[in-house]
Amino acid sequence: MTFFRTSILFFALLILACTTNHEKYTFEYAEPEDHGFSQSGLDSLSAFLEEKGSSSMILMVDEKIIFEWGNTEQVHTIHSIRKSMLNSIFGIAVHDGLIDTNATLSELGIDDIHGLTDGEKSARVADLLKSRSGVYHSAAAVSEGMLRGKPERNSKEPGSHYYYNNWDFNVLGHILEEKTGESIFELYNEQIAKPLGMHHFDVRYETFDADTIQNESDFELPLTNGFYQYERSKSKYPAYHFRMSAKDMALYGQLYLNKGKWNGSQIISKSWIEESTKPHSIYNERFGLAYGMLWSVLAPTENRSGGSFYHTGTGVHMLGVYPSSNMVLVHRVDTEKEYTFTGNDLLTMINLVFEAKL
Structure with missing residues (x-):
């Protein structure tokens, strides 16, 4: 009996180890001058980050x-x-035939509390991906800035108008979980974090309802790498939040x-990323600012060929991908x-980054 129990414990621990451990990516470092950047220019960038209160920053060029x-x-x-983190696992589900981007909310059984x-x-999944659903229902995790530009309900036809809409983004998360039967964080861990060898992401996540918070000054965010934020007085659908390190975000940008493609395997469809x-x-036509599908995009202008894409967080975090420079940029601030x-x-x-280019 003792041997039997010991065997069960051993195999349980073995299974746990297999689900939580994976080979971590080994970062390579290189001299800036060898990849087209001035050390003195980057020193100026360092001084600026120190002065302004950044938390961390990485520039990866040519995968170094x-x-x-x-x-x-x-x-x-x-x-x-x-939203950009959702793009990958959503694209995988589309590629695997689990989600039809032409499916309508009606066909998917989507409704909300109001x-x-x-x-x-009649809005399609494709409309939500482009933040053009025309559904202006209240949503979780909406900032005051978003509310200022929010159109009236039923004022726009689905697919006809762009508005940066957390309702769209939150519902996309729900659709993904319904169609896959797994949480966003489980999918991300298995399909992205482990294959890339991320250092700090794991599958743990929590849930809280912002409506129940009595005193915001006493509230502390969950310390897990994922958490769902409900606001059930506004919507059925939670926002799904990620906590990540700059290094892990840099790996995602490199993907x-x-x-x-990663280590010879096509993790995300090339055509999905291009679309x-x-x-x-x-x-913003003057500066060529655009939105793609869960990514912000720099459109071509008179002075720029385009092709770069990025996403920001609360106006201070940034993950940028610059194909013409073969560069990934990550900037972080401790906004907690x-x-x-x-x-x-x-x-x-x-x-300052681009001024540092030789």
């Missing part, structure tokens, strides 16, 4: 780290960059720079406490 600043292993909430009209239910990073909605870094500082940071 040429610039690393701060604690790149510390995990923080990534805020809206969660009820959707027949017109709203997209590789057009979805996701096309400018489906140009919302008081911080001083601003959106204007982010623009200055980007300028």
Whole structure:
């Protein structure tokens, strides 16, 4: 009996080890000058990050780290960059035939607490991916800035108008989980984090309801790498939040720079990435700012060929992919406490990066 129990314990621990451990990616480092960057220019960038209160930053060029600043292993909430994290696992489900992007909300049985009209239910999954659903129902994790630009309910036809809409993004997460039978964080861990050899992401996640928080100053975010934020007075569908390190985000950016290929395996369809990073909605023609599918895109302008894509989080976090420079950029701020870094500082940071190019 003792041997039997010991055997069960051994195999249980073995299974646990297999589900939690994986080979971690080994980062390579290189001198900036060998990859087209000035050390003095990057020194100016370092001084700026220190002055403005960044948490960490990485520049990977030609798959090598040429610039690393701060604690790149510390995990923080990534805020809206969660949408780009969803892009990969959603694309895998589409490629596997689990999700039809032409399916309508009506066909998928999607409704919400305030009820959707027949017109709203005619929105397709593809419309939600492009943030063009025309469904302006209340949603979880919506900022004041989002509310200022929010159209009236039923004022736009599905697919006709771009509005950065957390309802769309949250419902996409629900659709993915319904069609796969797994949580977003389980899917991400198995399909992305483990194959890439991420250092700090694991499958643990929690749930909280923001409606039940009495005093925001006393509330602490879950310390897990994933958490669902419900606001059940507004919507049935939670926001799904990620906490990640700069290093793990850099690996994710490199996967997209590789057009979805990793160690010889096509993890994400190349065509999915190309469709996701096309400018489906140009919302600022002067600067060529556009939205693709769960990624922001730099559209071609008179002074720029286009092709780069990125996502920001609360205006200060950034994951940028620059194919013409073969570069991945990650910038982090510890927004889980008081911080001083601003959106204007982010623009200055980007300028300093490109000023450092030889």
